[in-house]
Amino acid sequence: MFLKTLTVAGLATFEIYAAIPAGFAFGLSPWTIFFASLTGGLIGVFVAAFLGDKIRAIFHKKKPSKEIAEKKHPIILRLWDKYGMFGLGFLGTVSVGAPISIAVGIGLNTNIKKLAAWCCIGVITRCIVFTLIGWYGLQLF
Numbered sequence: 248m249f250l251k252t253l254t255v256a257g258l259a260t261f262e263i264y265a266a267i268p269a270g271f272a273f274g275l276s277p278w279t280i281f282f283a284s285l286t287g288g289l290i291g292v293f294v295a296a297f298l299g300d301k302i303r304a305i306f307h308k309k310k311p312s313k314e315i316a317e318k319k320h321p322i323i324l325r326l327w328d329k330y331g332m333f334g335l336g337f338l339g340t341v342s343v344g345a346p347i348s349i350a351v352g353i354g355l356n357t358n359i360k361k362l363a364a365w366c367c368i369g370v371i372t373r374c375i376v377f378t379l380i381g382w383y384g385l386q387l388f
Contacts, residue, residue, distance in 0.1 A: 248275070251274075251275055253283075254269065255267075255269055255270040255280060256287035258287065259285075259286070259291065260290050260291040260294070261344075263284055263287075263288050263373050264344075266284045267280055267374070267378055281374055281378045284374045285370065285374045288345065288374060291345055291370075292366045292367055293363065295345060295346040295349040296359050296360075297359070299353050322342070322343070327351070332365055335352055335357065336348060336352075337365045337368055337372070338369070345366040345369065348362070348366055
């Protein structure tokens with residue numbers, strides 16, 4: 248059970264969309280899935296936010312420009328233009344994931360602490376909604 252929970256938390260570090268169905272496939276309780284995916288998702292936010300500059304420096308020598316961010320992630324950039332920090336942090340996290348939202352935020356030179364706070368709120372919302380969808384979806388069968 249511990250390894251299954253740890254696997255769900257590890258998957259949630261990168262993508263919650265994979266972690267929650269894996270938890271249900273492992274036969275874990277919804278509360279265990281929720282807390283494991285929430286823990287993994289929040290760890291992913293903080294790793295991406297506070298170690299993102301260091302990780303990027305390993306792979307890239309120069310900081311990506313706004314034009315590069317526009318080409319790679321046009322949906323998130325539209326969220327940024329329309330909704331600002333809320334759109335990039337919360338809506339970006341709910342739609343495509345926190346690590347991608349934070350990576351684009353670093354490229355746009357946003358305030359990382361505020362962005363991380365909105366991403367945490369997005370991770371909590373996403374974990375609640377998708378765990379409930381998974382639980383009630385399985386109840387239909």
